[in-house]
Amino acid sequence: MNNMNNMNNVYSLYKCRVLRVYDLTEEEKLFLFRFEDAEIAETWTFTPGQFVQLTITGLGEVPISICSSPMRRGFFELCIKKAGRVTDKIHELQPGDVVGVRGPYGNGFPVQEFEEKDLLLIACGIGMAPLRSVFMYAIDNRWKFGNITVINSAKTGKRLLFRKELEAMRDVAEAENIRIIQTVTRDPDWPGRVGRAQEHIKYANTSPENAYVCVCGPPQAYHDIFTKLIENGYNPRNIYVTLERRMKCGVGKCGHCIAGSSTFLKYICIDGPVFGYYDIISTPGLI
Amino acid sequence: MRYVKIKGDKIYEFLERLKNYGKLYAPVKISEKFYDRKEIDDVGEIAFDYQRTIMPAKKYFIPPCEEMFEIDMEENEYREKLEEVEPFVIFGMHACEIVALRILDGVYLNEYPDIYYERRRKAGIIIGLSCLPDEYCFCNLRRTDFVDIGFDLFLHELPDGYLARVGSPKGHKIVDENPDIFEEVRQEDIDAFRAFEEKRQEMFKFKGSFDNIRYILELTMQDKLWDEESEKCLGCGNCTMTCPTCRCYDVQDIPEIGGKKGKRIRFWDSCQFRSHGLVAGGHNFRETKRDRFLNRYICKNSYFYPLGTSYCVGCGNCTYFCPANIDFQENLMKIRGREVIHE
Numbered sequence: 210m211n212n213m214n215n216m217n218n219v220y221s222l223y224k225c226r227v228l229r230v231y232d233l234t235e236e237e238k239l240f241l242f243r244f245e246d247a248e249i250a251e252t253w254t255f256t257p258g259q260f261v262q263l264t265i266t267g268l269g270e271v272p273i274s275i276c277s278s279p280m281r282r283g284f285f286e287l288c289i290k291k292a293g294r295v296t297d298k299i300h301e302l303q304p305g306d307v308v309g310v311r312g313p314y315g316n317g318f319p320v321q322e323f324e325e326k327d328l329l330l331i332a333c334g335i336g337m338a339p340l341r342s343v344f345m346y347a348i349d350n351r352w353k354f355g356n357i358t359v360i361n362s363a364k365t366g367k368r369l370l371f372r373k374e375l376e377a378m379r380d381v382a383e384a385e386n387i388r389i390i391q392t393v394t395r396d397p398d399w400p401g402r403v404g405r406a407q408e409h410i411k412y413a414n415t416s417p418e419n420a421y422v423c424v425c426g427p428p429q430a431y432h433d434i435f436t437k438l439i440e441n442g443y444n445p446r447n448i449y450v451t452l453e454r455r456m457k458c459g460v461g462k463c464g465h466c467i468a469g470s471s472t473f474l475k476y477i478c479i480d481g482p483v484f485g486y487y488d489i490i491s492t493p494g495l496i
Numbered sequence: 497m498r499y500v501k502i503k504g505d506k507i508y509e510f511l512e513r514l515k516n517y518g519k520l521y522a523p524v525k526i527s528e529k530f531y532d533r534k535e536i537d538d539v540g541e542i543a544f545d546y547q548r549t550i551m552p553a554k555k556y557f558i559p560p561c562e563e564m565f566e567i568d569m570e571e572n573e574y575r576e577k578l579e580e581v582e583p584f585v586i587f588g589m590h591a592c593e594i595v596a597l598r599i600l601d602g603v604y605l606n607e608y609p610d611i612y613y614e615r616r617r618k619a620g621i622i623i624g625l626s627c628l629p630d631e632y633c634f635c636n637l638r639r640t641d642f643v644d645i646g647f648d649l650f651l652h653e654l655p656d657g658y659l660a661r662v663g664s665p666k667g668h669k670i671v672d673e674n675p676d677i678f679e680e681v682r683q684e685d686i687d688a689f690r691a692f693e694e695k696r697q698e699m700f701k702f703k704g705s706f707d708n709i710r711y712i713l714e715l716t717m718q719d720k721l722w723d724e725e726s727e728k729c730l731g732c733g734n735c736t737m738t739c740p741t742c743r744c745y746d747v748q749d750i751p752e753i754g755g756k757k758g759k760r761i762r763f764w765d766s767c768q769f770r771s772h773g774l775v776a777g778g779h780n781f782r783e784t785k786r787d788r789f790l791n792r793y794i795c796k797n798s799y800f801y802p803l804g805t806s807y808c809v810g811c812g813n814c815t816y817f818c819p820a821n822i823d824f825q826e827n828l829m830k831i832r833g834r835e836v837i838h839e
Binding site for chain 2: 269427455
């Protein structure tokens with residue numbers, strides 16, 4: 210985690226300091242990090258959809274999607290769900306604490322390809338985390354993109370990730386041709402839209418024939434979303450998803466994220482985590 | 497390619513000389529039934545007629561357990577742990593195992609080279625040795641029965657010695673520095689080499705083309721064979737541990753008692769274990785034994801682009817060492833349709 214380490218060693222860690230911690234939901238927190246080393250801070254960058262490996266000293270390492278925009282050099286944000294031994298400890302982090310980070314890893318979304326086009330982002334639950342990176346990137350580069358819609362869904366209003374942030378920007382967003390749709394499936398107290406994410410695709414401001422779509426959610430959510438997207442006229446070739454696995458190395462070695470079938474065996478950490486619609490439907494075991 | 501001959505009476509002297517190039521590891525008989533590769537003191541112990549070793553040669557490049565970092569808990573630091581790697585010589589690797597190493601190279605030395613592996617790989621000298629197949633071998637179907645590269649020297653058995661192919665600068669160096677060991681190849685050696693190769697090809701249980709197995713396998717993932725065979729499986733992971741190309745590992749941070757220091761270690765893992773496909777929150781991508789069982793067949797039979805072979809090299813280890821008598825080759829033949837293979 211310091212300069213004594215050999216940076217030719219792909220497993221070496223960079224020290225990062227926690228700057229801020231925000232509570233998002235009961236289970237998820239958002240952490241803002243800054244690299245300790247000025248040189249790394251200046252040169253380190255990533256593509257939306259990529260992930261990092263985060264180490265809590267002495268406890269272990271976890272793969273986490275970056276959820277901020279790469280336009281802010283030297284800083285990055287991670288939205289972390291309390292889901293296990295290491296992430297429980299991460300939730301105890303306070304501003305000033307130091308963690309180890311390596312990465313970024315994975316292919317990320319082909320954001321250059323998205324330019325000039327409309328952008329539809331569909332998130333279910335924690336799926337909003339990697340898509341927020343795409344969203345923030347698109348906002349930072351607003352003039353490069355057409356209409357943008359974000360569909361953020363969760364079981365209840367309290368569990369909607371980045372609910373307040375998205376709510377706060379809604380009015381400005383409409384003026385900028387950005388539509389924000391937040392919907393819940395099982396919350397009688399929720400005043401807003403209800404139903405699953407796919408039921409709101411028809412309300413998007415994106416034109417199906419001219420849009421790229423990014424989807425992230427639990428494995429069982431994808432098929433229904435795909436069906437609705439295609440029903441609504443979206444081009445399957447322009448649909449991308451980002452997948453989750455428990456990567457131990459992040460660099461295509463440890464095998465924990467190997468998925469696919471005998472004609473399409475992939476390391477999700479280096480060949481993914483972003484895959485196209487046709488990869489998904491021709492590869493059993495990917496989702 | 498450069499060819500030289502080692503006369504039969506010089507082979508032990510040759511093995512003795514190999515020690516000048518590094519620690520010598522070679523197969524020895526360790527029990528009535530089993531062989532394993534060990535550090536050699538007395539070259540007379542070396543088994544030339546071994547079929548397979550309990551642990552594949554990957555153990556010299558990816559140790560079953562290794563420390564990657566030393567953790568300083570007080571300073572919040574992970575200090576790289578790179579131990580000195582002394583030169584070593586692995587004698588007696590069969591063609592399939594050499595291809596297996598090249599597959600590991602493709603994974604471990606990809607765009608993110610693994611420094612721990614790389615250092616060992618650079619320090620290792622590979623001396624190949626010809627072999628004759630038993631009923632578990634199907635390297636011919638995998639097109640790994642003969643290697644072109646990936647060794648420093650490759651020894652082919654002759655009636656009166658060995659024909660050696662020289663495959664690298666290190667190999668040339670060994671030949672050049674030991675002129676008293678090597679001699680020129682004569683016509684009768686070439687004839688004997690040809691006869692050996694012919695005999696060897698005839699000994700394979702199955703012959704023919706096998707590449708379409710990946711497509712057929714993909715189309716038969718719902719077959720009841722997988723239900724029946726996975727039912728027999730004990731989930732012990734022997735197949736993956738003895739596989740020369742299985743390379744999954746797990747990582748753990750182990751704090752020392754006292755809590756000031758610790759180490760980050762990695763150790764062999766297996767897709768046959770339930771924990772392998774678990775993700776945060778408890779979802780398991782390979783929930784059932786059938787999923788895990790089939791995963792190995794899929795992974796092993798998939799295409800390794802850089803070499804144009806599958807990840808399986810057809811060594812037969814997984815079948816030979818399976819305590820539940822699950823026959824990998826037989827299962828593939830059933831799925832593939834045996835009748836189209838000329839026996």
